[in-house]
Amino acid sequence: xxxxxxxxxxxxxxxxxxxxxxxxxxxxxxxxxxxxxxxxxxxxxxxxxxxxxxxxxxxxxxxxxxxxxxxxxxxxxxxxxxxxxxxxxxxxxxxxxxxxxxxxxxxxxxxxxxxxxxxxxxxxxxxxxxxxxxxxxxxxxxxxxxxxxxxxxxxxxxxxxxxxxxxxxxxxxxxxxxxxxxxxxxxxxxxxxxxxxxxxxxxxxxxxxxxxxx
Amino acid sequence: xxxxxxxxxxxxxxxxxxxxxxxxxxxxxxxxxxxxxxxxxxxxxxxxxxxxxxxxxxxxxxxxxxxxxxxxxxxxxxxxxxxxxxxxxxxxxxxxxxxxxxxxxxxxxxxxxxxxxxxxxxxxxxxxxxxxxxxxxxxxxxxxxxxxxxxxxxxxxxxxxxxxxxxxxxxxxx
Numbered sequence: 001x002x003x004x005x006x007x008x009x010x011x012x013x014x015x016x017x018x019x020x021x022x023x024x025x026x027x028x029x030x031x032x033x034x035x036x037x038x039x040x041x042x043x044x045x046x047x048x049x050x051x052x053x054x055x056x057x058x059x060x061x062x063x064x065x066x067x068x069x070x071x072x073x074x075x076x077x078x079x080x081x082x083x084x085x086x087x088x089x090x091x092x093x094x095x096x097x098x099x100x101x102x103x104x105x106x107x108x109x110x111x112x113x114x115x116x117x118x119x120x121x122x123x124x125x126x127x128x129x130x131x132x133x134x135x136x137x138x139x140x141x142x143x144x145x146x147x148x149x150x151x152x153x154x155x156x157x158x159x160x161x162x163x164x165x166x167x168x169x170x171x172x173x174x175x176x177x178x179x180x181x182x183x184x185x186x187x188x189x190x191x192x193x194x195x196x197x198x199x200x201x202x203x204x205x206x207x208x209x210x211x212x213x214x
Numbered sequence: 215x216x217x218x219x220x221x222x223x224x225x226x227x228x229x230x231x232x233x234x235x236x237x238x239x240x241x242x243x244x245x246x247x248x249x250x251x252x253x254x255x256x257x258x259x260x261x262x263x264x265x266x267x268x269x270x271x272x273x274x275x276x277x278x279x280x281x282x283x284x285x286x287x288x289x290x291x292x293x294x295x296x297x298x299x300x301x302x303x304x305x306x307x308x309x310x311x312x313x314x315x316x317x318x319x320x321x322x323x324x325x326x327x328x329x330x331x332x333x334x335x336x337x338x339x340x341x342x343x344x345x346x347x348x349x350x351x352x353x354x355x356x357x358x359x360x361x362x363x364x365x366x367x368x369x370x371x372x373x374x375x376x377x378x379x380x381x382x383x384x385x386x387x388x
Contacts, residue, residue, distance in 0.1 A: 002262050004262060004266065005245055005262060005265060005266055005269070008266050008269060008270070009238065009241045009242065009245065009269065010238075012237075012241060012269065012270070012273045013234050013237050013238045013241065014234075015273070016229065016232060016234050016237050016273075017232060018230065018231050018232035019230050019276045019277040020277060021230060021277050021278075021279065021280055021281065022277050022278055022280070023280070024280075083278065084278045084279070084280055084283075084288075085275075085278060085288060085291035085292055085295065085385075085386060086283060086287045086288050086291055086386060087287040087288075087290045087291045087294070087385075087386055087387075088287050088386065088387075089291075089386040091386070152277070153275070153278050154271070154275040154278045154291075154292065154295070156291055156294070156295045156382075156385035156386055157382055157383055157385060157386070159382070159383075160383065214271065214274070214275070
């Protein structure tokens with residue numbers, strides 16, 4: 001052992017303090033706490049959509065919200081796993097949920113192609129953009145929690161971790177806002193709700209990695 | 215640490231609880247293992263620095279090891295991360311001689327094969343691996359590497375860039 005390494009080890013030993021290992025369950029619980037907070041915010045301050053309040057569930061709402069919730073959960077678990085490095089880890093499980101959710105914009109596009117007029121009324125477009133901004137904004141709560149967790153951890157692929165944190169944040173953000181959004185049109189849900197995930201993923205991929213290098 | 219995964223894991227559990235004596239023993243074993251592990255993939259004069267950087271990372275990220283999982287693949291993931299980071303930073307190394315042994319390989323062939331740097335490297339396309347090997351590890355200039363490999367200088371640069379990007383994405387892959 002070189003003298004430098006010997007000294008370093010002595011310093012590190014001197015500096016040792018007890019640590020609480022990062023637990024998968026604690027990370028997931030924190031992210032779900034963030035999801036609960038934004039759902040409570042949407043339901044409490046913006047109001048639950050009327051049909052759900054009356055006990056009527058539209059299939060497009062159920063399918064869209066369910067897929068975003070599942071994608072959010074899958075991406076969140078993957079992000080939390082990525083915080084603990086281990087040769088042999090597999091971070092690809094979320095991709096199946098991502099591929100399934102990608103059916104929404106495909107269905108929306110096919111549906112659009114079948115229509116004679118593809119124009120959106122100014123009111124509809126305004127609501128589209130509201131959903132995009134609100135879903136993305138709400139997702140920032142979850143994104144902040146995941147980035148904080150990742151910074152405590154040791155992600156070996158900051159780029160992918162940032163991307164997935166964005167996917168999780170966007171999915172949870174639009175899931176929460178879809179409890180308020182009253183539109184059941186597949187074009188709106190498939191394109192604009194999905195765009196929240198795409199936008200959040202891009203933000204996560206571009207903005208988060210510099211915060212994660214260690 | 216040579217093949218004694220359970221002993222390392224026990225020391226790590228004690229270190230996480232703040233046991234300095236166990237931590238000193240663990241870091242001593244870690245540095246021996248890291249020297250052998252990284253010795254084949256960096257120039258000898260850079261080995262000390264890389265081992266020390268990895269030990270620092272181990273210290274900072276102590277909480278990221280989970281006692282329900284094996285210790286060595288955790289240490290190897292950190293070492294791989296530091297190694298790829300090192301390759302990114304080093305453009306020219308003067309030394310080309312390589313250290314010659316990978317301790318632990320005899321005792322734990324399955325784990326050693328699974329976490330070896332060679333295995334990681336082998337997953338790169340050969341042109342990318344060759345470009346990184348020549349420039350980042352053996353310390354040739356881009357033009358020397360171009361002559362040695364038959365790749366154009368711009369291709370050498372592109373292959374290094376793409377190869378390092380791929381290595382980053384594969385750090386935890388076995």
